[in-house]
Amino acid sequence: MSEPTSRRRRHHARKWHRWLGLIAALPLLWLSLSGILLNHAEFFGLNDCQVSAGWVLKRYHQLPEGEPRGITIGDRKVASWDGLTFLDKEFLEIPGQLVGAVALKNQLIIATDERIAILDGTGEMVLDLDELSLPPLPIETVTVDKERLFVFSGKSFWRFSEDFLSFEEASTHKVFKSLPLLDDADRESLSNAIMTRRAMPLSRVILDAHSGKLFGWPGWLLTDLAAASVIVLTILGLGLFKKRQA
DSSP states (O other): OOHHHHHHHHHHHHHHHHHHHHHHHHHHHHHHHHHHHHHTHHHHTTTTOEEOOHHHHHHTTOSOOSOOEEEEETTEEEEEETTEEEETTEEEOOOSOEEEEEEETTEEEEEESSOEEEEOTTSOEEEEEOGGGSSSSSEEEEEEETTEEEEEETTEEEEEOTTSSOEEEEOOOOOOOOOOBOOHHHHHHHHHHHHHHTOEEHHHHHHHHHHTGGGOHHHHHHHHHHHHHHHHHHHHHHHHHHHHHO
């Protein structure tokens, strides 16, 4: 190989080495910094710090979608958002889609299309009625008439006994209302409560950002390109080193 050709190749190799190093500098800096943080997560308290930023929780599918609906019963607020039921911004483990809520004798009755929960004045569940204790599903809505619980399902009205353990087909003049949309203030308040409750550990967020998983395929691509750049830089560097030694 002639000297001019060898010099041109070394020149191109140095050029590629320089530009690859420049392009990969920021991703490599982040990978190095995040790697150090993860190796010393306990020391930095990363497991105790929580991240509740909306865009982060959205990446983890922790924010409900759609429009929240709800109803105010006395001083209590019952809401439904993306199939989840909330009482005063606290999540209730009641299966099904919220269809209504009423107050009856100092008790709060919350109904979904497949369940009815009876709660006392403190919000504790005292009775959980499932499909074996309910009229034909799905439940469409509930109301109270003459201090008795009425349920509408299967194109019929059903009146429950005072202890809620039996029911019979009946009629009522009460109007069944659909759940209204939450106003902006209640929506924001509920959203903030959900974000706080579903906050992710900072160590988990950094780990997923380190691997690129947090940002989806662009993150994976950037991480892979940074790793590939290191491999190419190493090969080019070794080649230049050998040639210089020669």
